[in-house]
Amino acid sequence: MILPEKFSLSDYLNSSFPCECGKNHTTNLKDVEISSDALEKVPNYIIRYSHKKSLIICDKNTYKACGEKLKQILDKSGCTNSLYILSAEDVVPNEEALGELMVAIDRDTDLIIAVGTGSINDLCKFISFKMNIEYFIVGTAPSMDGFASEGSPLITNNMKTTYPTHTPQVIIGDLNILSTAPMEMITAGLGDTLGKYTCLVDWKIANIINGEYYCPVIVKMVETSLKKVVDNIKLVKTRDQNVIANIMEALILTGIAMSFAGYSRPASGSEHHLSHYWEMKFLFEGRKPVLHGTKVGIGAVASDYLYGILKNKKIDFDKARSAAKEFNFETWKSKVKEAYGYAAPGVIKLEKEVGKNNTEKRLARIESIQKHWDEIIKVINTLPQVSEIERMLSELGAPINPAQVGVDDKSVYDGIIYAKELRDRYTLFQLLWDLGIEDEMAEKAVRYFKSEQNYR
Ligand SMILES: [Zn+2]
Ligand SMILES: [Zn+2]
Numbered sequence: 090m091i092l093p094e095k096f097s098l099s100d101y102l103n104s105s106f107p108c109e110c111g112k113n114h115t116t117n118l119k120d121v122e123i124s125s126d127a128l129e130k131v132p133n134y135i136i137r138y139s140h141k142k143s144l145i146i147c148d149k150n151t152y153k154a155c156g157e158k159l160k161q162i163l164d165k166s167g168c169t170n171s172l173y174i175l176s177a178e179d180v181v182p183n184e185e186a187l188g189e190l191m192v193a194i195d196r197d198t199d200l201i202i203a204v205g206t207g208s209i210n211d212l213c214k215f216i217s218f219k220m221n222i223e224y225f226i227v228g229t230a231p232s233m234d235g236f237a238s239e240g241s242p243l244i245t246n247n248m249k250t251t252y253p254t255h256t257p258q259v260i261i262g263d264l265n266i267l268s269t270a271p272m273e274m275i276t277a278g279l280g281d282t283l284g285k286y287t288c289l290v291d292w293k294i295a296n297i298i299n300g301e302y303y304c305p306v307i308v309k310m311v312e313t314s315l316k317k318v319v320d321n322i323k324l325v326k327t328r329d330q331n332v333i334a335n336i337m338e339a340l341i342l343t344g345i346a347m348s349f350a351g352y353s354r355p356a357s358g359s360e361h362h363l364s365h366y367w368e369m370k371f372l373f374e375g376r377k378p379v380l381h382g383t384k385v386g387i388g389a390v391a392s393d394y395l396y397g398i399l400k401n402k403k404i405d406f407d408k409a410r411s412a413a414k415e416f417n418f419e420t421w422k423s424k425v426k427e428a429y430g431y432a433a434p435g436v437i438k439l440e441k442e443v444g445k446n447n448t449e450k451r452l453a454r455i456e457s458i459q460k461h462w463d464e465i466i467k468v469i470n471t472l473p474q475v476s477e478i479e480r481m482l483s484e485l486g487a488p489i490n491p492a493q494v495g496v497d498d499k500s501v502y503d504g505i506i507y508a509k510e511l512r513d514r515y516t517l518f519q520l521l522w523d524l525g526i527e528d529e530m531a532e533k534a535v536r537y538f539k540s541e542q543n544y545r
Contacts, residue, residue, distance in 0.1 A: 093309035098123075098338050101310075101345050110304035114349035118237050120259045121341055123334050127263035128159055128227065131202070132166035134259045140200040140223065143170040146190065146213050148180045151205040151229045155266050159204060159227060170202075171195070175209070179377070182211040183244040190216050198222060206232045206274070207381060215241040218254040227261040230270035231278040231337040233381050234356055236260050237344025248432055249369060256348060262337045264330040273380065275325060275336065276487035280386020282339050283478055284360040285315050287392035287517070291358030293468045295515035298457045307346045307355050314339035322481050359508070359516035360388030366508035367496050373430055379494045386482050387496075390489050391505070392517050394475040394537055395530055399517075400466050404524055406459045412525030413451040421446065428507040436510045443513040454523050490541050498535045505531040 091106050091114070098121055105115040119138075122130055135143060143163065147156030152174050163170040173193040180186055190212060194201070202225045203213035210226050217224035218241075226236055235242075237260060242251045289308055296303035317335045324332040346355040364384035371378055421440075426433040440446060458465065479489045488494050491501050506527050509518035521527040 091306045091310075093306060093313045096310075098342060098345075101342070108304060108306050108349075110302070110306065112304065112349070112351070114304075114307075116237070116256060116345045116348040117239075118256045118258070118260065118341075118345060118348075121237075121262070122259065123262040123264065123337055125264045125330060127261045128155060128266065129162060131159060131225070131227070131261060132163060132168050134225065134261075135163070135168050135200065138200075138223065138258060141169060142195070142198050143168060143200040143202050143225075144194055144198045145170060145172045145202045145204060146175065146193075146209065147172070147204040148175045148209060149178065151209065154204075154229045154270075155227065155263065156204040159202070171198075180205075180208045180212070181244060182208045182215075182242070186212055187216060187243070194220065200225065202227060204229060206230045207235070210235055211241040211243060214254045214257065215243060215252055224255065224257045225259045225261065226257045227263070228337065229266055230274035231262070231267050231333060231340055232270070232274040232281075233278060234281050234340040234343040237341045238347050238353070238356075240347075240353070244372065247372065248435060249365065249372070251353075256344070260341055262334070262341075264333055267337055268328045268330050268333045272486065273383065275328075275333070276482065276485045277380040277382030277386070278336050278340055279318070279322070279325065279382070279485065280384075280389070280482060280487060281382035282315060282318050282336060282343075283481065284358075284382075284385040284389040285311050285343065285356070286472055286478065287360045287389050287396065288356060288358030290396065290468055290472055291392075291516040292354050294465055294517075294520065297461045297464055297468070298454055298520070299515055301515065302350075302354075304350060304355075307349050310349075311343055311346050311355050314342045319481065322485075325485055354514070358514075359392045359518050360385050362508040362511055362514070362516060362518065363388035363391055363504045365511055366504040367491070367500055369429075369432055370496075370500055373432075376495070383488060383494060384496075386478075386487055387489060387491055387494065390475060390478055390482075391491070391501070391534055391538075393472055393478055395505070395517060395521070395534060396469045396472055397475055398530065398533055399521070400469040402526070404459075404462065404526075406455060406524075409455050409458075409523060409525045410452060413448050413455060413523070416446060416448055416451070418446075425507065425510060428503045429510070439513065440510065445509075445513050445519070451523055458520070458523060490538050492538065498539070501538060502531045502535050505534055 201217040204227045240251045241254045295301040321332045343356045
């Protein structure tokens with residue numbers, strides 16, 4: 090029996106759970122050390138798993154934050170190790186960085202210890218998986234939920250693609266380091282966590298409409314850790330170590346939840362798709378990326394706002410059916426080319442493979458939506474008010490309006506209509522499209538964010 094309300098993070102490690110959803114839930118993550126002297130304990134884990142030669146990988150910032158200290162700790166404890174500092178000022182997880190690491194890693198290295206979050210974690214998790222050696226991550230900020238996940242989003246051929254990887258063997262979260270991370274990184278982690286509100290509603294709705302796999306236990310796991318963070322959110326400002334630990338745990342648990350489900354559904358819904366769409370636009374325009382969790386937080390505001398409008402809307406299902414019948418692939422294709430630019434071929438290829446916009450399938454979904462509309466509304470009603478999410482983020486100085494991070498009206502509008510084409514995953518955005526109301530809802534969102542310009 091899995092009891093998410095009573096379980097702590099360690100209860101999920103090193104075990105396998107037969108679950109009511111029919112799956113056997115398991116993660117390969119062996120240990121998580123979150124404490125105020127976690128860094129000092131790294132040698133214990135190296136010894137526990139009999140690693141002979143470690144390579145510490147940092148960038149210039151994380152070297153200063155704790156890479157240097159970690160090297161001293163390993164040297165002092167007699168663990169054979171070397172250190173590599175990535176050369177870029179802002180590390181991008183692309184082929185160039187992977188190549189740089191390949192050159193730096195000795196053949197007899199049997200453990201990579203990454204020091205960082207985001208890009209460093211993505212790169213090192215991927216490369217250790219490819220080299221078939223173990224991986225530890227020393228988190229330097231509680232900024233995103235990719236620590237424990239079995240995948241690395243990388244930028245290859247200028248496109249962001251998530252590649253399968255292993256999980257780390259050990260995750261280290263030293264609270265003295267995590268709690269002194271830049272506040273914008275902490276609030277990014279919070280944004281990624283708050284994104285679970287809309288993500289879980291998306292999942293349940295996909296389950297209702299399409300009968301997609303759904304696990305109430307995984308949902309409870311994520312909800313429980315989300316609640317723990319939200320209940321103490323005021324203390325984030327003071328960098329209270331217990332609250333920082335809660336955020337880090339929530340981010341790790343989400344990664345475990347993804348392993349349990351076998352895909353990223355428990356962590357990523359419409360708010361993430363919007364964030365990915367904006368990220369891709371920034372990449373094409375050569376602009377400096379915004380932190381993942383920061384964009385997800387804004388995406389959650391957008392999705393939650395739209396859900397709030399949707400639940401009070403009178404739906405014309407006949408109009409939805411007409412819209413489905415009028416769908417024209419060629420028109421869609423030319424709009425996708427405009428919205429996606431370089432990435433359009435991949436998006437069109439996905440549609441050809443999975444046919445998520447296929448009229449027959451869409452008509453069947455409309456039937457199902459109509460039949461289950463009351464049930465869908467009940468699920469939407471579990472969401473917090475959009476003002477609630479906005480307040481939690483803005484009180485900590487985190488952006489809540491796309492304009493605050495340089496996302497313009499057109500990208501908001503296009504994101505709501507076209508972000509759904511990035512993945513074959515049913516979320517709020519497919520629902521709006523199925524109902525034939527995506528245009529008016531996107532316009533409403535643009536107007537809403539314009540009216541919130543005081544947050545600029
Ligand atoms: Zn389950
Ligand atoms: Zn995320």
